[in-house]
Amino acid sequence: MWAFTSCSDEVRQAEIAEVIEEEPAPVVQEFGFTLNDYVVVRDTIRSGDSFGNILINHGVSHGDVFKIVQEVKDIFDPRKIVLGKPYVILKAKDSAQTPKAFIYENDKIQYTVVNTGDSIAAYKAEKPVTIKQRAVSGVISSSLSAAVEEEGLNFLITHEMSNIYQWSIDFFRLQKGDKFKLVFNEKYINDTIYAGIDNIEAAVFVHQEKPYYAFNYASDSTSGDLAYYDEEARPLQSFFLKAPLNYSxxxxxxxxxxxxxxxxxxxxxxxxxxxxxxxxxxxxxxxxxxxxxxxxxxxxxxxxxxxxxxxxxxxxxxxxxxxxxxxxxxxxxxxxxxxxxxxxxxxxxxxxxxxxxxxxxxxxQNLPSAEPIEDKLKPTYFAAIEPLKAELGKIEFKNI
Missing domain, CATH: 2.70.70.10 (Glucose Permease (Domain IIA))
Incomplete structure (x- = not known):
């Protein structure tokens, strides 16, 4: 008796026989490690947690915990871990899943690595940060903080502007229609995750129809300390703050x-x-x-x-x-x-x-102003702020 197979059966059998190769998992790099090489445990510091207990719960012996703490205490103080801070444990991909590294995230950018394997050590590092520049404008309808919020900006912009202009403008007496333009830098982790304000490069705040310019500049190339100066190279800063804190x-x-x-x-x-x-x-x-x-x-x-x-x-x-x-x-x-x-x-x-x-x-007291820019350095200052002033000029003021 003859056995007949259809073309579709042959195709199906060929598909079954075909060996399908899976694409390799994408390589994930973080904290200077290739995470694919480890069992990764992510968690946060909880109430009652200690560095020692965390490691013990993940298979590190009491004796090894003591040894680790003694070796790394100058770089990483286990007593100062903060409730709610994230941490990562990297474990070996073996049956014991021995912890090889404990990574404590100090903030969004800075972290501390504690190597818990054969070579015990600790070091501090930072996630790769990209700086992106933005140019915006705003107008006062009720307050500076409200104007900043209306533009969808980080609330820290209000704090930064208040600091810059605290000796020039009384922000409790802003008028409706006062306006500002800013060129500022934002920080992004791995080029995508927003990490806050870096600094304000340049600003102009029009208060009672008078423009107040501010440019961020390092007048001392040795120290690299930055300060804000106006379009005439005069310091906006006073030698002293008006108060030592935000007080009631x-x-x-x-x-x-x-x-x-x-x-x-x-x-x-x-x-x-x-x-x-x-x-x-x-x-x-x-x-x-x-x-x-x-x-x-x-x-x-x-x-x-x-x-x-x-x-x-x-x-x-x-x-x-x-x-x-x-x-x-x-x-x-x-x-x-x-x-x-x-x-x-x-x-x-x-x-x-x-x-x-x-x-x-x-x-x-008739307190002094901050140190002015030396006359011999002013041409360099004016050349440095020229492109920032041009950038401010391109931004259109907003009106109520």
Whole structure:
């Protein structure tokens, strides 16, 4: 008997016999590792977690955990891991799945790698960041923050602009119709993930029909420190910030005679008290060197900064100090946090101000401006800002 097969049966049998080759999985690179080579565990620091317990739960022995901590403690302090921060564990692709690396994400960009395998070590690194420039404009209808939000911009733009223009424009007295144009840079991780504002390159803010220009420029090529100057090369910055923090109110001013709320007696109060919530960051009001970072029964946690041969400032009653003696700080650097240590009845910072070794009321001082650009450097400055000024000119102002 003859057996007949149709053409379709032959095709089907050929398909069954055909060996289909699967495409290899795409190579995934992250944190300097090829993730395809590992079993990848992603998680976040939870309440009650510790670095040791995390590793133990993933198969590392108590003895090895102790050894790892001792080896890496100068680079990675396991006591300072923060609730909610993401981490990644890379395990070997074997039956034991031994952890080879622990990666702690300090923030969106910075991370710390702890090699937990044969060669124990730790190092800090950063994800690849791309800077992209944007040009925008906005108009004030109610407030600067509302105008920034209307343009779909990061809220930190408001903070940056307030810092730039704090000595030129009173942002509590903006008028409807005031407007601005910006050229600024944004950060992107791996060219795609938004990671915040890098800096404002140039701006013009029209307030009460007067334009206020600002250009970001490093006048000192040695230090590389950036500052903002106007179209005439004049500094927008003052030598001192108006206040050492974002405060709720001034609870007590400099006075030759004040009733002390703790000591219950009349005495001079040679400082300015700024009330603010516990933990509010405290800034150095000018560039300088920390000459004291300590604790006394009266001052509590305090920091003292020498700015030059004339001016020194001190910040009292901190909950925590953030700088050490001998450390150089720049204007606006966080040097501590608001508290109520020492002789204090509530959270505040007592800001003290010395002129030539004598305590003074900072509100009564004719304080200097920031260092201007030297005359010999001005031609270089004008050449540097010319393309930025042209870029601002291309942006159309928005109107209400």
């Amino acid at each position: 109110r001034i609870s007590s001013r400099f006075s030759p005679r004040r009733y002390h709320p703790v000591q219950k007696r009349w005495k001079a109060h040679k400082g300015t008290d700024y009330a603010a919530p516990h933990g509010t960051p405290i800034w150095s009001t000018a560039n300088g060197v920390v000459i004291a970072s300590s604790y006394t029964a009266g001052n509590g946690n305090y920091v003292k900064v020498k700015h030059n041969g004339t001016y020194t400032t001190q910040y009292l009653h901190m909950s925590k100090r953030a700088v050490k003696q001998g450390q150089r700080v720049k204007q606006g650097d966080v040097i501590g946090y608001v508290g109520s240590t020492g002789l204090a009845t509530g959270p505040h910072v007592c800001y003290r101000f010395w002129v030539n070794g004598e305590q003074r009321d900072p509100f009564r």
